[in-house]
């Protein structure tokens with residue numbers, strides 16, 4: 001990872017295919033799994049690594065090695081790099097660059113959202129080809145209104161990148177905001193706004209949603225039809241938060257082919273060896289197939 005740490009992210013400026021199409025191809029090839037890269041202090045300790053930038057670097061590099069050619073994408077949790085300040089963010093830059101070189105799609109789990117003028121800066125940071133933090137896609141929070149995300153939607157579209165907008169999150173507290181509104185719930189409005197962005201895309205659109213693997217019957221209860229989204233669905237909550245591959249199939253029904261399950265701690269606890277991580281990835285994929 002060291003050669004990339006000065007911020008040289010060699011991701012193609014504008015890939016020929018959009019993010020949705022590239023993700024669909026990776027999922028067809030490798031299966032519907034994204035490996036979360038969440039270097040929690042407890043995991044670093046369990047792996048015999050320091051809770052330091054050096055520990056993060058070693059952790060990130062082992063997870064990337066295990067995921068390369070085996071998972072459709074990786075999802076670094078930005079908060080766990082941010083807590084190490086600039087040294088941690090430099091490690092994240094290195095991971096994003098190395099994943100690009102290895103041909104592994106990256107979803108930066110940054111959950112950004114702000115007024116449009118500030119959103120433009122967040123979009124530059126995570127989606128602009130010239131940024132050392134550029135990923136293939138970034139997670140966004142629509143709490144300031146879906147339309148406030150426009151700078152990121154536009155920049156992603158201009159450069160073949162994607163976004164995943166929070167719709168129904170995996171945490172139990174999410175319902176207190178996302179279910180509000182009954183037939184026209186907050187979550188349903190977000191899903192419909194994302195679907196409008198993807199309308200007419202011949203493959204899979206690049207405006208995805210986050211819908212937790214743990215949401216149970218919420219999609220049905222709220223009258224949400226994800227099949228109409230024409231975009232990918234990132235589903236956290238597998239393993240450590242209690243959901244299984246079978247839950248995912250029941251929860252998403254006909255929309256399951258567009259669902260990318262993501263698991264972090266349940267896979268990462270298998271470390272520190274790359275072989276054990278590979279085995280955990282295989283086991284998780286078996287549950288999703």
Ligand SMILES: O=c1ccn([C@@H]2O[C@H](COP(=O)(O)O)[C@@H](O)[C@H]2O)c(=O)[nH]1
Nearest residue numbers: 077169170171212236240241263264265
């Ligand atoms: O609704 C959401 C949105 C994002 N996350 C993130 O996914 C991973 C889950 O980690 P596990 O260890 O597999 O539970 C983590 O980075 C969360 O911030 C989510 O869990 N739910």
